[in-house]
Amino acid sequence: MEAPLLKILVVDDDPALRQLLADYLNRHGYDTLLAPDARDLESRIQRYAPDLIVLDRMLPEGDGAEACRRLRQQGEDIPVILLTGRDETVDRIIGLEAGADDYLGKPFDPRELLARIEAVLRRKKGPSAFNKGKPVQFGPFVFDPATRVLSRDDVPIKLTGGEVNLLEALVGNPGKALSRERLLALARDDEDGERSDRAIDIAILRLRRAIEDDPKQPRWIQTVWGVGYRFSP
Secondary structure, three states: OOOOEEEEEEEEOOOOHHHHHHHOOOOOEEEEEEEOOOOOOHHHHHHOOOOOOEEEEEEEEEEHHHHHHHHHHHOOOEEEEEEOOOOOOOHHHHHOOOOOOOEEOOOOOHHHHHHHHHHHHHHHHHOOOOOOOOEEEEEOOOEEOOEEEEEOOOOEOOOOOOHHHHHHHHHOOOOOEEHHHHHHOOOHHHOOOOOOHHHEEEHHHHHHHHHHOOOOOOOEEEEEEOOEEEEEO
């Protein structure tokens, strides 16, 4: 089976530019999603799970840099490239301080944007063991994403399919605060039917009972108040 196309969300109020970038990026092997503004940006991320966002700085419904800042405050580390009509040092600083991964001034050559997208995705992917399918060790535990087995001191720990999916989502995003909605998308298990926020909380509790010395004071799976949960290796 072919690997799914990486998804790029382009947020810009210029319909001609949006379509130009969609056509260009689609020709180069990306699945391009389009939005005219940053309203409901969080819900779009939850629904479509893009791999990267190209976000215009000056939008009719608000500042793209502020939208990026809100995402970072919510624990979302999806890569963001900011676009602006002003290519000035102060704007670059504002964008980078807001948490953007890169910054590109208008007008620009689509080839430069493509190069920056690919560079940011390479940096974000990184050399992590999980991306390479290698076992991940934390304390006395080892989780093997290839076999989907969690063990302690070489003794397998019995988990349900949904709990394994949830652990896989958390371990695959170390240090990242994941909302319940995001965990629902990442840990979806058809055998368990439609999940809910409450089901995620119960699965987290079960995982903590399996791996934490004190589930009430978790070391590995931490609660991020107002956001969700985070795996802290």
